[in-house]
Amino acid sequence: MADDGCIFCTIVHGRAEASIVHEDESVIAFMDLRPVNPGHLLVVPKTHSAGLEDLPEDVGVQVWRVAHRLGRALRRSGLRCEGVNLLLADGEAAFQEVFHVHLHVIPRFTGDPFRIGSDARVHEREQLDVASAAVRGGLAVLDALQP
Numbered sequence: 001m002a003d004d005g006c007i008f009c010t011i012v013h014g015r016a017e018a019s020i021v022h023e024d025e026s027v028i029a030f031m032d033l034r035p036v037n038p039g040h041l042l043v044v045p046k047t048h049s050a051g052l053e054d055l056p057e058d059v060g061v062q063v064w065r066v067a068h069r070l071g072r073a074l075r076r077s078g079l080r081c082e083g084v085n086l087l088l089a090d091g092e093a094a095f096q097e098v099f100h101v102h103l104h105v106i107p108r109f110t111g112d113p114f115r116i117g118s119d120a121r122v123h124e125r126e127q128l129d130v131a132s133a134a135v136r137g138g139l140a141v142l143d144a145l146q147p
Helices: 007-012 057-075 125-145
Strands: 020-023 027-031 041-045 083-087 103-108
Touching (some): 020 057, 041 057, 057 103
Antiparallel strands (some): 020 027, 083 103
């Protein structure tokens, strides 16, 4: 995938400044330039993947592994952190703004201003079963694509 004009690719290649907290062979983690709270981090694969569809599963596993460790580190950092949100937006409809996969690691505390709104309601089991069958069908398609 092309990385032309991708701000995260410029960080990965050292052509843009970032406050880096972790780097390994496949991912880099740095402070979000527009943090929700102090300590807000982004975990980014080094290879350009616009969304989850483009992200190799092994790299996705490493993104989540690093985010898990960083979430634990935030609680021990001295920064205000009573909880942690891990948030990944995949696609414009999910409010993705930078089209290079990135996982937010957001320190949370009681009374902070960050909110994710929803009008979620309990659904009937039949509706949940229909959705469950659809997802299992999607998994079957993915399994058929495996070599």
